[in-house]
């Protein structure tokens with residue numbers, strides 16, 4: 001019986017070596033800030049996962065492990081049920097993380113100096129893995145339209161693809177930080193351009209299970225030959241809150257691309273992933289559905305709570321309408337505070353630790369990202385602090 005369904009419980013994560021809670025000093029922050037930044041949840045995971053890990057811990061031998069058919073079947077059943085996507089066993093490669101997979105793909109499919117395209121603002125390691133591997137970052141900015149949502153700029157995309165001879169495109173789908181779910185039409189247009197210019201698409205779909213509105217389409221599942229030219233990165237880490245256990249599922253249908261990816265992994269000395277991660281991921285996909293559905297319901301209500309609180313009590317801020325992820329993208333520009341001072345204001349006056357918009361690219365200036373995967377009591381406390389500090393501004 002599932003036991004961990006009370007998401008209102010406030011759990012003390014301090015003293016657990018949690019990046020979110022225990023590293024303020026190392027990151028030059030005050031110790032007592034309320035942390036709503038890095039993307040993990042403050043919720044206890046499914047009790048099935050805890051029990052499976054306890055059982056493994058009790059066994060007392062932690063040698064090299066790998067996964068078998070039952071692991072693949074658990075992942076494949078989830079992909080079919082939640083994404084109507086039928087995967088084959090040979091497509092699957094496990095990695096210790098999605099960012100590792102992005103870096104591996106860049107190294108496997110491009111050379112130093114080659115152009116890799118992203119659309120900022122976007123999850124900041126996208127830019128880092130390009131620059132850190134000596135590739136040329138090509139930024140095709142998202143367009144913020146009057147309806148307050150981000151759109152892909154296909155005209156600019158094609159121009160930059162041609163001018164910069166782009167070889168690889170890192171797609172964030174659904175989109176972090178805005179929570180945008182790309183439509184089938186938008187994905188088809190990306191596919192059309194990438195086929196035309198022979199660009200490999202690496203689609204980071206780590207947030208695919210966290211969709212509250214609309215429908216997420218796995219990039220390789222759209223009706224297009226692009227499936228032969230792409231890498232799909234999925235993971236149980238966000239869905240089931242097991243990021244620290246370091247297992248991700250990467251799917252590559254094209255055999256040549258798959259072999260190149262594997263060779264690059266071997267060159268990095270990685271042949272297995274964390275044994276506890278395999279245990280957790282398998283049980284999560286098999287038994288974690290009830291927890292997942294309750295979590296989605298709770299987070300959906302948190303999102304509504306934040307939106308309505310800000311609309312009614314801090315109307316100078318604007319929450320972007322999101323469709324996915326437990327991350328909210330909040331526009332602080334109406335406060336007229338300059339970027340460096342904005343972080344200062346949020347930390348020193350409101351006592352909060354959010355993700356500063358500019359880390360996602362210069363387009364994020366004036367925005368902050370708030371992680372709402374926490375108990376409502378903490379969220380209420382955070383919003384009241386924010387309300388008070390904004391009122392004191394005037």
Ligand SMILES: Cc1ncc(COP(=O)(O)O)c(C=O)c1O
Nearest residue numbers: 039097098099100123176204206
């Ligand atoms: C879009 C996106 N990709 C990747 C990651 C991190 O993945 P991993 O921890 O598996 O490297 C995150 C975490 O927030 C993310 O939002």
